[in-house]
Amino acid sequence: MNDLDDLYREIILDHYKNPRNQGVLEGPTVHAQEGFNPLCGDEVTIYAQVEDDVVVDIKITGQGCSISRSSASLMSQAVKGKSIDEVKATVSRFKRMIAVEESEGEPEEVDLRVIGELAALQGVVKFPVRIKCATLPWNTLMIALEDAQAR
Amino acid sequence: MNDLDDLYREIILDHYKNPRNQGVLEGPTVHAQEGFNPLCGDEVTIYAQVEDDVVVDIKITGQGCSISRSSASLMSQAVKGKSIDEVKATVSRFKRMIAVEESEGEPEEVDLRVIGELAALQGVVKFPVRIKCATLPWNTLMIALEDAQAR
Amino acid sequence: MASVEVTDQIDKLRSDFPIFADIRASRPFYYLDSAASSQHPAVVIDAMDRYYRHSHANVHRGVYGLAEEATGIYENARKHLGRFIGANDPSHEIVFTKNATEALNLVAQGLGRVLLTSESHVLLTEMEHHANLVPWMILQEQLGFTIEYLPFDAEGLLVLDDLDAMLERASILGVTLMSNVLGTLNPVAMLSERAHQHDVLVVADGAQFVPHFATDVSELGVDCLAITAHKMLAPTGIGALWARAEILDRMQPFLGGGEMISDVRLDGFTANEIPHKFEAGTPPIAEAAGWDAALGYLEKVGMATISAHDRSLTNYAMIQLQERLDDRITIFGPPDVTKRGGVISFELADVHPHDVAQVLDQHGVCVRAGHHCAKPLMRQLGVGATARASFYLYNDEQDVDALVDALLDAYRLFHD
């Protein structure tokens, strides 16, 4: 049951049980976006407050499994206070780590110091079905930010 | 090639090459009906002139294989001058002979004297696909006669 | 005791299914996901094999012997399926489709376009599978009628208080014979009778029911029935719609192409006779051969035996789950096992179903986790997803025991 331990690391379970940045944001600079995982019914809503191209605040509501919820929670910590460009770089680093383009090759070696706590999600690589759980909040955030930039 | 000889009896080939009652009928007592075999493209049009519940004349146009055309030709001889009730009895005798309800059992023994030249079509029983060729003109005639009776 | 005999028989049956021997040789394997798709006895796999090795040709169009043989195989499967569900006219009342979903789309478009206007009402239930919801929603976008829903109660049973008023407004009632989430067996014979009093046609979703219970369309009184092969020991790639001949006659063609026409001109076409009118293009021929074999296998075992086995296993599972997991488990659907089929959806405390299924997999226990293509039902239950174990003739009490053991482990993992 080694792989399973790798998937459910302590940090994951912690973020699952005590998710950070839960709640709702309102206001003219808030961009809210819903996301669904059509396979399992996971739902997430991301509220990103963007001012001067900086994600000054982020909140999350929804329901989902340990992977999608902890991923959302870890994400909220990793992006809060960052500029949109920095966020985009983080998203892309994260996606390379969990090899979203699974079929196209091996997951890339990503500098774990840069990625910080997010590294805890690396275990998901061995469970292709769960990768969608991990990426759901990230993809949803990206749509919210595109929306922010478009306005 | 015994079965094949049975299918292509001389009388069949004769009626195929020299079909009887070819042509078109017109007039207020004529009931025209088109029939298609969707499997092979055979087409037939039956013109039945019905007066006082008697098929006083019948003509046939169309294109088709030796079986469908000879069947139409033999049919035209068998029904011309007969009352609609007699025609229906002939149709039903013919259908029993070639076992249209193939799956439901063996073809019935039909008194060949009653059925006359039509007996030549009996060989078709061994070629289920061709049964539809043989029955096309008969089914088409039945629709024309129903139409005649409905008016 | 009948159930002991049944269990004895079942023990022997499992060896008919190659997948159990093959996978179990290398790892534990407890397959509890037959409601999603069932496994295949060797006779079914062999029937398809034999078809491809000896008899393959396209059907309906060939004069030569091989094409005639293939056509016979295909048409015999049609008749067999018709008899299996008690159709009056087996060779004309079965339309082969690719799955139950296509069958329901065919009814929606074929019958719906004939019957419905923007003023009409279609009555569905809140426990329908997406397959009996979305086709009506797509048609609704095109024609603009109203959809109403029969609700269900806390036990997962349909609430019929407003039935007559709803039927009075409706033209079509769409209802599943058995819920794929709650297991609920709906009282469809009674619903059909009431519906017909209001001139409402009944479209039944038999995807879950037909594989597990002896089915007789006249007893059920329904007008249309959707079936899928892969949940009844048969191949993927084939399903069917049964409807009374006069209903099929009224229905418009849906998919256009070869086979379904009697004539095509540059300015239009004339549809073929039923059932061919609804079968456009080359049909699933090998799949029909496999389904035919599966029907034979099910008949040999006996549908009554299968229902009895399902029920006794469901009963055993409900008791074990409740005794060993106690208040850590919530089971959805009717508590009374006589009101449900062999499907158990549950929640394990606060462990997300996805995580439950993941841990169970490590024990070789295969259960489904998710919305089970019934999102409105999920919302009604107030959950995003459930885990679901489902039984079929090859399951036994060992499978249930493995399930409960694994659930205990999953609980521990998330509560230490």
Add this chain to the structure above:
Amino acid sequence: MASVEVTDQIDKLRSDFPIFADIRASRPFYYLDSAASSQHPAVVIDAMDRYYRHSHANVHRGVYGLAEEATGIYENARKHLGRFIGANDPSHEIVFTKNATEALNLVAQGLGRVLLTSESHVLLTEMEHHANLVPWMILQEQLGFTIEYLPFDAEGLLVLDDLDAMLERASILGVTLMSNVLGTLNPVAMLSERAHQHDVLVVADGAQFVPHFATDVSELGVDCLAITAHKMLAPTGIGALWARAEILDRMQPFLGGGEMISDVRLDGFTANEIPHKFEAGTPPIAEAAGWDAALGYLEKVGMATISAHDRSLTNYAMIQLQERLDDRITIFGPPDVTKRGGVISFELADVHPHDVAQVLDQHGVCVRAGHHCAKPLMRQLGVGATARASFYLYNDEQDVDALVDALLDAYRLFHD
């Protein structure tokens, strides 16, 4: 000489196809009906067998290992097919259907409903198979646009004199890459270029072409391509639509149900991403496994080898038929073998094609007789039916010789 080497290779290949050994053991068997449906190499049958024995589970919905394995098998087949036809984005641009006919219905309904109004024109050709005619006619009944047709000439080649004027009026051009009756290879790359100059989208019917020629959708320049598996050594029950991702994105959902949604509420649904948006219900999973294996087999032989073999056999057949049957035979379609695929439709004097096929069957020669699901084309030729012989990689000159011998016998039977 290249063709000798090709023929040598082909001789060895036939033993890969169990049906030839099995049937030939008991009777003569010359299979000349691959344009209707082809036979299967053992690797294809075995791939499905293996799937059912080791890997079956429903796809896309399961967390457990077996479901993941089945999903992998299914999605790999998608990618393989995408690569096989040169798709830019193999995992998103292939939609699995039950056959080419469903693929064409999906385009008509999915794209047609978005693009067409009662003012629109759809341009088809007079040589289309019913599968690329009737779906447009059904949609026409619903939306009321105009259908125009490109005619063909006495050699079976499209007449393009009015092409630009017709394209100017049109929104969609539907054209077959290869006629299943005439064998004609249409100049689709050129047609696409011209169509795009007029902002017309091109829907190509690849049912006959893709099995026999290396296919590259970018070279062809088409926007959509319908394919069917059972004509390319693969199982019944599966086909596909390829379309560029941006076209699929624009298309409306067609069949509703599980898999194709991202959310369903009682008041409506949200569609899933491409390609899943178009795949409602349980897909043909084992069939995808079989198709994958067939693609591998075709690649191993080499599509260029196959086309060359088809051509040399067609050439041999045209010569033999004309030399030995002389003016008793009329061959339809292009006399120039470089303009046609391995399909020969003909008339034998005044012997009806049905009777021809019947007599040939007694010689073990399997040919198709009928309208070949192309009734408008038949009317254009002025015939009700033709007989048709078609070739694939397992045919050889002996098959052709048997055909000609049997035709001589058929002629005699009707002329003594």
